[in-house]
Amino acid sequence: MSNESILVVNSGSSSLKFGLCRKVNDTEQLVLEGLADGIGGGQGKLLLKDGGGQVVRSECLSFSSQGDALQTAAQWLNELQAKPQAIGHRVVHGGPLLTSHQRITPAVLAQLRACLHFAPIHIPIGLELIERVERIYPEASQFACFDTAFHRSLPEVAARFALPSDLFDEGVRRYGFHGLSYESIIHQWNGSVPSRMIIAHLGNGASVVALKDGLSVDTTMGLTPTGGIPMATRSGDLDPGVILYLLQAKQLSARSIETLLNNTSGLTALSQGRRDMRELQAAADAGDHHAQLALDVFCTSIRKTIGAYTAVLGGLDAIVFTGGIGEHSPRVRRKVCNGLEFLGARIDEPANLRNDKRISPEEARLGVFVFESQEELQIARHCRSMLDDAA
Numbered sequence: 001m002s003n004e005s006i007l008v009v010n011s012g013s014s015s016l017k018f019g020l021c022r023k024v025n026d027t028e029q030l031v032l033e034g035l036a037d038g039i040g041g042g043q044g045k046l047l048l049k050d051g052g053g054q055v056v057r058s059e060c061l062s063f064s065s066q067g068d069a070l071q072t073a074a075q076w077l078n079e080l081q082a083k084p085q086a087i088g089h090r091v092v093h094g095g096p097l098l099t100s101h102q103r104i105t106p107a108v109l110a111q112l113r114a115c116l117h118f119a120p121i122h123i124p125i126g127l128e129l130i131e132r133v134e135r136i137y138p139e140a141s142q143f144a145c146f147d148t149a150f151h152r153s154l155p156e157v158a159a160r161f162a163l164p165s166d167l168f169d170e171g172v173r174r175y176g177f178h179g180l181s182y183e184s185i186i187h188q189w190n191g192s193v194p195s196r197m198i199i200a201h202l203g204n205g206a207s208v209v210a211l212k213d214g215l216s217v218d219t220t221m222g223l224t225p226t227g228g229i230p231m232a233t234r235s236g237d238l239d240p241g242v243i244l245y246l247l248q249a250k251q252l253s254a255r256s257i258e259t260l261l262n263n264t265s266g267l268t269a270l271s272q273g274r275r276d277m278r279e280l281q282a283a284a285d286a287g288d289h290h291a292q293l294a295l296d297v298f299c300t301s302i303r304k305t306i307g308a309y310t311a312v313l314g315g316l317d318a319i320v321f322t323g324g325i326g327e328h329s330p331r332v333r334r335k336v337c338n339g340l341e342f343l344g345a346r347i348d349e350p351a352n353l354r355n356d357k358r359i360s361p362e363e364a365r366l367g368v369f370v371f372e373s374q375e376e377l378q379i380a381r382h383c384r385s386m387l388d389d390a391a
């Protein structure tokens with residue numbers, strides 16, 4: 001059984017999270033964890049905490065890229081004598097061919113370079129981080145853990161778009177994302193996962209999954225992480241005619257449409273400039289109509305999805321909220337559940353305001369929960385088992 005330190009690099013669309021993991025008493029544990037945000041803007045921050053959540057070091061620093069932030073994080077770890085033997089990366093998409101977590105080899109890198117268009121705002125940064133790690137820790141093995149791998153269980157009825165089958169055969173299908181987050185929540189149920197469960201991962205990127213006995217049976221994101229419910233800066237699902245209109249009537253280039261759908265749509269478009277949920281809520285409180293509209297569209301879209309997925313599952317036993325918004329916004333959780341009383345959703349408001357783990361009354365037919373997304377630990381577990389298999 002390996003007991004190397006594993007450094008997990010979790011590159012998200014709005015931040016870089018990292019964690020140093022070790023196996024303690026047969027359980028994978030985070031001994032250090034950190035976050036770099038505000039990357040690319042003037043006001044960045046790097047934060048490092050110990051396994052008990054105590055801040056070890058925190059500095060306001062501006063980083064031009066996630067690679068630069070990682071370089072500084074590695075320096076801090078080095079000063080604490082924390083030297084990883086293996087590195088696990090969250091890689092959002094592996095394209096049609098990389099469907100399981102694996103050691104990073106030149107062939108894997110070539111595959112990733114060939115599928116940039118499957119996750120254009122994620123894969124290039126992921127590749128940059130893998131190359132940076134290669135220079136910082138040349139001795140360490142690197143592993144790729146894919147967001148998409150968890151959704152291999154999607155049945156064809158969910159994976160297929162209503163398009164000709166040759167497109168499906170070449171990989172134009174629903175892949176699904178946030179799989180490492182979803183898996184980390186199933187792990188936290190400790191073997192007693194509710195049979196019919198919906199998880200809403202609400203962060204900068206956001207998606208919803210329907211799970212039957214812990215297996216993904218439908219999910220909102222599709223070929224790319226641009227689809228599904230609206231997000232901070234991404235449109236989510238659209239009538240495909242909108243893209244044709246932009247191309248033909250407005251003569252926009254593919255590149256401009258990509259930027260529009262990934263960077264200037266979603267909450268930031270609806271609210272006229274606010275992508276961060278905390279800012280959006282404050283503006284709505286101050287009476288800003290656009291901010292209120294963005295909140296309404298976001299929460300309505302999640303509520304509609306929960307209704308649809310209840311039909312897919314033939315009933316519902318639990319709803320779980322996770323991700324930065326799901327874990328910390330009582331208002332979003334309340335607004336999503338408001339109108340789902342017909343499914344048995346009831347919110348215990350004091351518990352909701354405390355971000356308790358269970359926010360529905362004990363006696364309620366439908367359990368509504370708040371779980372921490374533990375992507376870093378989940379990646380470390382996968383890396384540990386790959387290291388053990390190789391030993």
Ligand SMILES: Nc1ncnc2c1ncn2[C@@H]1O[C@H](COP(=O)(O)OP(=O)(O)O)[C@@H](O)[C@H]1O
Nearest residue numbers: 012014015203204205276277278324325328329
């Ligand atoms: N206390 C809070 N209340 C409301 N939203 C919050 C709170 N804390 C964090 N968030 C929101 O969480 C989102 C970031 O989520 P996170 O999961 O960390 O992002 P990423 O997708 O980059 O991993 C931001 O919109 C942020 O405003």
Ligand SMILES: CC(=O)OP(=O)(O)O
Nearest residue numbers: 012013177204205225
């Ligand atoms: C897949 C995805 O959207 O990831 P993130 O939420 O980190 O942007």
Ligand SMILES: [Mg+2]
Nearest residue numbers: 012013203204
């Ligand atoms: Mg994330």
